[in-house]
Amino acid sequence: MNNNDFQLKGSVITTFILEFSDYHATEFEQFLTSKVQSAPDFFSHSPVIINLEKLDLNMIRVDYLELISICRRHGLQPVAFKQSPNLDSSDVETTGLAILNQRTCGKNQRPGAASEKPAPARTAQIITKPVRSGQQVYAEGRDLIITGSVSGGAEVLADGNIHIYGTLRGRALAGVSGNLDARIFCSSNEAELVSIGGHFLLSDSLETQTWKHPAQFYLQDETLHVSPL
């Protein structure tokens, strides 16, 4: 057998999704008739996925075989059902169509991910020297770790979190591309300015209980908070 005779490939295909929030056979048939009449060629032999996720199946009985045959009468080709994974799928299985649920086709999966290796997580940028006055460090798209101190007049920026294991005397700006969940940590807080996602505090308002002590900074309700570590 030649290995090239058969190949298993991942692919992304555009299909229609028929979404139900309620089901009545006659009304559904009327709906399809009018849709298909408006653009007969467009729907002819189109594969379609029937999404039942919004349907409360405890309240509404669906005759799946009837639903499929209505679709086929109007030229659509149902290929799969989509339903919530915690529902009993035995009735749907008897139709012979595939069942997609969130484990294989959910929102929390990236498109095309089934065929790709997961991308390695971007590691943080690590600075092992002190960041001196007048210097600027920007960790684009990732976290920033500084093992020394950040001097007064220096500026450290990151799209992610910022960890400073020395003293923060300069300016630290985390989440500069708008990540409001970013945080800043430092072993000693003597900062000139601290900012997360554009919300900032100056040293005037920082010289409180965490001044010259370990501290973290985070956003809550659009306000920048400081708390001891």
Place this chain on the structure above:
Amino acid sequence: MAKIIVVTSGKGGVGKTTTSAAIGTGLALAGNKTVIIDFDVGLRNLDLIMGCERRVVYDFVNVINNEANLNQTLIKDKRVENLFVMPASQTRDKDALTMEGVEKVLEELSETFEFIICDSPAGIEKGAQMALYFADEAIVVTNPEVSSVRDSDRILGILQSKSKRAEQGGEAVKEHLLLTRYNPARVEEGEMLSVSDVEDILAIPLLGVIPESEAVLKASNQGEPVIHNQDTDAGKAYSDAVKRLLGEEVAFRFLNAPKKGILKRLIGA
């Protein structure tokens, strides 16, 4: 090969030239052939501090422009064997220095000297960058006050990014902290930053602490580097710093205020 040491600070008036003169003299006294170069083109001072202002004929810029050779330009110190001064030009400005010219002069000096001390101008512009570009080691002169410490921090950042060693990715420039005008009594009063405060911010090894001393101003005005006056604390402290620079381990002195006697306490002096 000579060791090239830049004396720099960022801020002006902290004691760069005084330190260049004292350290250079100390190295020569210890038997090393040493030259001190004044990089402060247009604001020449080193010749005054070294007491050789009347003997300047040609200067650094003349050598760079091939208008004079090294032997015509170098001024031999009258007090110490092995010590030479390369004066700056007073009538030009920093633009007269070129990277190629400075490199050529340093290479030529490297053949005969053991130490080349580059006395940097203040600031972080071209003159200061020229002075530190070819350095193997740097003495960062700092006064115990916040603006001087910040400027020193800035110049350390430049040493780490704009020196030849940094650009070529080799071994980093070796940094030394020299604290000058230190007054232990004022530190105890909380009016001045302490040695540990400055070390904490700058995070580089301490080469020496020079106490504030009237002898320094007097020495400058007389054109005799203060290290010659071993009766003074400042002179002794510079000697200690030179020994440390040469690899000796020397305990730090003059870090604490002298105890006041009972009479002084009574009259409140």
